[in-house]
Amino acid sequence: MTDVHAVPQAGAIGSNGAATAPLTLEALERAVAARTIDTVVLALVDMEGRLVGKRLTARHFLESTVGHGAESCEYLLATDVDMSPQQGYGLAGWNRGFGDFQLKADLSTLRLVPWQTGTAMVLADALKEDGEPVSVSPRQVLRGQLQRLRKRGLDALVGTELEFMIFKSTYREAWESGYRNLVKATAYxxxxxxxxxxxxxxxxxxxxxxxxxxxxxVESSKGECNLGQHEINFRYGPAVSACDDHSIYKFGAKEIAAQEGVAVTFMAKFDQREGSSCHVHL
Structure with a gap:
């Protein structure tokens, strides 16, 4: 089995045939030495498909995190959408306490973050103290399903279309208004x-x-039916990398919107009009 936590080879192409190659560890070391990268985002995909984790100094990432991982609380995979710990999870909860698991960088996902100065990002897998993967983490659940497919001589290629809505408000303004009377980016x-x-x-x-x-x-973008609604489409590819990109794209789109003083939401049904679809093509 391929060790996804090993250093990717130089000359590899980007996700799903993209022109930009993944960031190799050697390239990151050179960028850190040249002081063009100073921060590495270590991100875990949570139960809601969001990215959670830590921002590390690039020096510490290279010196420690690559080899040993980084600790994080188990509650990250046992919360609701408001990040409140919930009862009933076997992994963690108020009834059994909240321990730590290890975030181990999947170096095949290491990449630049062009919308943040001096920043790279890498996705992580949650590992138990004995080094075994946390089975309920979304990336591990997906890998388990792919293994079941391969036993039947099949594999999965995935393409997603994510529609979103743009509002002429900052995220803070939207929150303070109770998400009411928000002005959409287009009037029709x-x-x-x-x-x-x-x-x-x-x-x-x-x-x-x-x-x-x-x-x-990235293939294309287009306007959609609801007011202020848009979508951006990406090339299909292997299931894990396509879904990784799906999560990073949502995260990045929200950060870029915040920098521009507006807000976007991928919420499935914001109002009575057309909802924002997440089309998944297999």
Whole structure:
């Protein structure tokens, strides 16, 4: 079995055939020495598909985290959407306490974060104290399903289409309003419209270019039916890497929107109009 925590080989192409290759450990070491990268985001995909974890100094990541991992609380895989610990989980809970697990960097996912200065990112797997994977972590659940497929002589290629809505408010303003009376980025449906999406193209273009720089294979973007609604499409690819990109894209789109003073949501059904789909193609 391939050790996903080993150093990726130089010359590899990016996810799903993207032009930008993954960031090798050697390239990261050179960038740290040149002081062009100073921060590494170590990210775990949680039960809601969000990225949680730590921002590490790049020096500490190279000196310690690559070899030994980083500790993190088990509660990250036992919370609700508001990050409140819940009862009933076998991994952790108020009834049995909250221990730690290890976040071990999957170096095949190491990449630049173009929308943050001097920053790289790597996804992590949650490991128990004995080094065994935490079976309920989303990436491990997906790997288990793929193993079942391969026993039947099958494999899975995945493509996702993620629609989102853009609001002319910051995230803080939206929260303080109770998420009421938010102004959408367009006043009418812009499904497939070109001229009418011009006003939000600077934001969407920045997201497209940033995701390419992060090693993803971006194909296109288009307006959608609901007000302020848009979607960005990516090339299909192996299930784990496609789903990794899916989570990083959502995270990155929200960070970029915040930098631009607006907010985006991938919420499935924001209002009575058309919802934002997550189309999954297998």
């Amino acid at each position: 449906s812009v499904d497939y419209a070109l001229l009418d999406t011009t006003s939000i193209e600077p934001l969407v273009r920045r997201i497209r270019i940033a995701m390419e720089g992060a090693g993803m294979n």
